[in-house]
Amino acid sequence: MTNQVLEAIERRAEEIASLGPSNEGLGRLDDQAAKVLRESGAIRMLQPKTHGGLELHPREFAETVMKVASLDGSTGWVAGIVGVHPWEMAFADPKVQEEVWGEDHDTWIASPYAPMGIARPVDGGYVFNGRWQFSSGTDHCDWIFLGGMLGDADGKMAKPPTSLHLILPRSDYEIVEDSWDVVGLRGTGSKDIIVRDAFVPSYRTLHYSKVVDGSAPREAGLTNPIYHVPFSCAFPLGITAAVIGIAEGALAHHLAYQKGRVQITGTKSKDDPYVLYAIGEAAAEIAASRAALLENVSRMYDAVAAGREVPFAERAVGRRIQVQAAWRAVRAVDEIVGRSGGNAMRMDNPIQRFWRDAHTGLAHAIHVPGAIFHYSALTDLDIEPPPGPVRSMI
Known part of the structure; x- marks a missing residue:
């Protein structure tokens, strides 16, 4: 099978490589570098077809990321990290999938998954607080996956420890500028994220244990092997x-x-x-x-x-x-x-x-x-x- 995304990347290889110094100087992907990734379909390789995705073999995804990274490390890094988030979003409630991709199939989702926040249960969902490092490509993303621990009524970690992945729109979190001053991968713009008292409805959450043990894609009724x-x-x-x-x-x-x-x-x-x-x-x-x-x-x-x-x-x-x-x-x-x-x-x-x-x-x-x-x-x-x-x- 022809890897159509890889072919698109190869056609624009010189352009991607030429933007490397600009990415590094900006401390994030140059807007044009992000545009090339969007137009190539690189971020939609593991995205469900129901929302404009390609559902390609994960090997093809890896080969494409390798090619992009061989041209510019930061662009390849963002392609690899942001590109895997649609894979997990496929497990999420159809309602949040529609919120993310309903108007634009090229909407990007950031992370990190590290459980650095506390989600306190309230009616209909959670009140969420925390600070995270290393949100790669975040300037070009409109939604985010954040790892958090289930809290108790006082906002302290509940027992036994339970890890969640919570999904938030750009309006519910702050990107901390000047928080990514590093020696390498400078162009990834992997900045800090802060969440203060954001309400996250239950349908915008995933239990980490179900993602890890494979029950999340089964419960979502997914049949394509890439999601298993x-x-x-x-x-x-x-x-x-x-x-x-x-x-x-x-x-x-x-x-x-x-x-x-x-x-x-x-x-x-x-x-x-x-x-x-x-x-x-x-x-x-x-x-x-x-x-x-x-x-x-x-x-x-x-x-x-x-x-x-x-x-x-x-x-x-x-x-x-x-x-x-x-x-x-x-x-x-x-x-x-x-x-x-x-x-x-x-x-x-x-x-x-x-x-x-x-x-x-x-x-x-x-x-x-x-x-x-x-x-x-x-x-x-x-x-x-x-x-x-x-x-x-x-």
């Missing part, structure tokens, strides 16, 4: 795909730079066996990362398409594959950047921007390897991992 891929595979997919795409972009700029480079010793890079070895090894590592991530999501998709539930042990291995793919790709970037010479660090050389973007993307919580590797190793030993917060990320 485990959350722990679908949610990290766009993020890790962006990191791998950034690595591919770094490699492409490194190759272009080394073609005509003459080192201070007078040796041409093309004649330096050590540089060539590093290029070959890095290219192989980045390609392996790409293949691993795409194979992983394809395997998960095939499992749910066959009507099989993906057990915890397989999900843990999938997370291990996803995390390691990101680390492998960024380590490869380090190897080639370390052989790019001092001129690669000049601000007008794209290599340094891709290098900074890659490391910032790797710092996302979804790429922290310790607990994921720990839990996956226990499953390899046929030991049931203990309960705890990490399980909810697997």
Whole structure:
């Protein structure tokens, strides 16, 4: 099947790449970069067809994010993160779907999902308060998913802890300007969000536990397998795909730079066996990362398409594959950047921007390897991992 969105991105590749410096300078996506994403359909790839979506295979989504990120890291990052939100919105009450997409199928939804707010129950819904960091692409979004904990009558966390995803319109939250001053992925505009006493009706909420265990899409009556891929595979997919795409972009700029480079010793890079070895090894590592991530999501998709539930042990291995793919790709970037010479660090050389973007993307919580590797190793030993917060990320 032809990936129509990927073809649209490839037709505008030069334009996307040229907007990278502007994105970084603005501290958010340039309006034109956002327009290109909208017109390509990149954010509608996982959106339900009932609201103008494409419902494409998640592998195609990942391949498209990789391509965009190879052209500009920030644009690819926004495509990966904002692009996965329609996937979860498909589980939500039809009433809120109509509110979000009824007038414009290209309405974007921001996040974050981190449960940094308290939702106090009241008649018909919740009164919500909190502050969140890292709302990528938020300047171009009109709605938002925010993670929150269920509160009691006093506004304190209820027992037992219950996590919710709450959906709010732009009028109900504040974007904190100047809250995104970072070393990499500057163009993502991943700013802070504040909510003060917003009323969120019950139909604009999802129970996180139902999203994680797969009951939310079943209860919504969704039949397309893309909506039954485990959350722990679908949610990290766009993020890790962006990191791998950034690595591919770094490699492409490194190759272009080394073609005509003459080192201070007078040796041409093309004649330096050590540089060539590093290029070959890095290219192989980045390609392996790409293949691993795409194979992983394809395997998960095939499992749910066959009507099989993906057990915890397989999900843990999938997370291990996803995390390691990101680390492998960024380590490869380090190897080639370390052989790019001092001129690669000049601000007008794209290599340094891709290098900074890659490391910032790797710092996302979804790429922290310790607990994921720990839990996956226990499953390899046929030991049931203990309960705890990490399980909810697997």
